[in-house]
Amino acid sequence: MRKKELDTNTIRSYIQTPLKIGDLIIKNRLALAPLAGTSEVIFRSICSEYGVGLTTTELVSARGICYDPKLKRNYQYLAIDPDKENAVAIQLFGHDPADFKLATEIILQHPILAQVSMLDINMGCPMKKVIKTGAGSALMKSPGLAQQIVKAVVEIADKYHKPVSVKIRSGWDQDSINAPEFAKLMEDAGAKLITIHARTRNQMYSGQADWDIIEQVVDRVSIPVYGNGDLTDVISILKMYRQTNCSGFAIGRAAQGNPWIFAEIFDPDFELTNQEWLTVIDRHVSAMIEKLGDEAIAISKMRTQLSAYLKGKKHASKARNAIMQCTTKRRLSEILCTI
Numbered sequence: 001m002r003k004k005e006l007d008t009n010t011i012r013s014y015i016q017t018p019l020k021i022g023d024l025i026i027k028n029r030l031a032l033a034p035l036a037g038t039s040e041v042i043f044r045s046i047c048s049e050y051g052v053g054l055t056t057t058e059l060v061s062a063r064g065i066c067y068d069p070k071l072k073r074n075y076q077y078l079a080i081d082p083d084k085e086n087a088v089a090i091q092l093f094g095h096d097p098a099d100f101k102l103a104t105e106i107i108l109q110h111p112i113l114a115q116v117s118m119l120d121i122n123m124g125c126p127m128k129k130v131i132k133t134g135a136g137s138a139l140m141k142s143p144g145l146a147q148q149i150v151k152a153v154v155e156i157a158d159k160y161h162k163p164v165s166v167k168i169r170s171g172w173d174q175d176s177i178n179a180p181e182f183a184k185l186m187e188d189a190g191a192k193l194i195t196i197h198a199r200t201r202n203q204m205y206s207g208q209a210d211w212d213i214i215e216q217v218v219d220r221v222s223i224p225v226y227g228n229g230d231l232t233d234v235i236s237i238l239k240m241y242r243q244t245n246c247s248g249f250a251i252g253r254a255a256q257g258n259p260w261i262f263a264e265i266f267d268p269d270f271e272l273t274n275q276e277w278l279t280v281i282d283r284h285v286s287a288m289i290e291k292l293g294d295e296a297i298a299i300s301k302m303r304t305q306l307s308a309y310l311k312g313k314k315h316a317s318k319a320r321n322a323i324m325q326c327t328t329k330r331r332l333s334e335i336l337c338t339i
């Protein structure tokens with residue numbers, strides 16, 4: 001028991017130390033992994049309040065940005081709030097270096113988006129609609145093209161003094177695990193950070209992440225590596241650190257509906273009261289209504305997130321059903337107050 005306590009204290013001290021990524025200093029070593037549908041600006045700001053050092057937008061199509069240079073359609077996905085967020089990266093996906101180059105230029109010339117901390121390239125997405133174009137995790141089968149993409153982003157990002165990171169998986173499938181050599185090629189192309197989700201593309205999100213591959217990536221490159229896959233609390237972080245010696249820790253699903261996870265990891269005495277739970281959901285919903293300008297639309301868009309906030313609560317399924325019919329903040333408050 002004493003040793004475990006000592007170790008969790010040691011890891012708590014470690015994750016509170018700053019991390020240098022290129023010229024960027026991140027205030028600590030916890031990150032929110034990119035989560036399509038969840039890691040939008042309001043949720044990320046809440047995670048920042050609870051201490052996370054680095055967050056990332058969901059994946060946004062580089063080509064989509066090229067076709068939308070004024071960002072009329074894409075701004076909602078790219079939005080950042082430099083006043084409320086700690087470090088934040090914008091994540092791009094695609095398969096054509098020319099698209100990445102132009103998209104990076106558009107982002108870094110935008111008055112607000114230019115304040116982004118880092119550009120991140122998605123080489124891990126397993127979804128069919130993404131990989132069929134050669135993007136996402138399909139790039140792990142084309143290291144030459146992946147390097148060209150990194151070089152294209154770095155060429156532009158360097159001019160604005162922004163580091164570039166790459167998010168990868170272990171490999172395409174069990175027979176083609178190539179993360180260590182692939183990560184080294186990304187470093188050679190100019191990437192300043194690797195985040196590795198320790199599953200293959202074929203595993204999607206199932207089974208257990210195999211953290212051995214994180215250790216191999218850490219050994220192979222000289223830039224920081226964030227380990228990712230199945231982190232849920234300080235104990236899992238401690239285990240990953242012992243096993244891999246990685247520089248940082250990216251938490252995905254365990255943060256959904258649970259932005260407090262970062263405070264819980266940093267502070268063993270942190271305890272969420274029911275009042276704070278209600279207040280944060282209320283602030284999240286109110287900010288979403290303000291952003292979208294329509295109460296019913298905001299609540300309907302937030303259903304998955306609201307459902308995640310109910311995880312582990314008594315009467316959650318009854319509340320989830322009621323939320324399906326709910327169109328106003330007032331009714332939502334009534335539902336949540338019954339929990």
Ligand SMILES: Cc1cc2nc3c(=O)[nH]c(=O)nc-3n(C[C@H](O)[C@H](O)[C@H](O)COP(=O)(O)O)c2cc1C
Nearest residue numbers: 033034035036058059167197229230231251252253
């Ligand atoms: C709903 C959902 C959306 C995701 N969206 C993205 C994304 O936009 N970009 C990305 O690189 N990874 C995405 N991921 C993968 C996560 O960032 C992370 O790598 C994965 O969930 C494993 O980490 P975890 O075990 O902590 O959840 C997504 C995962 C989920 C479950």
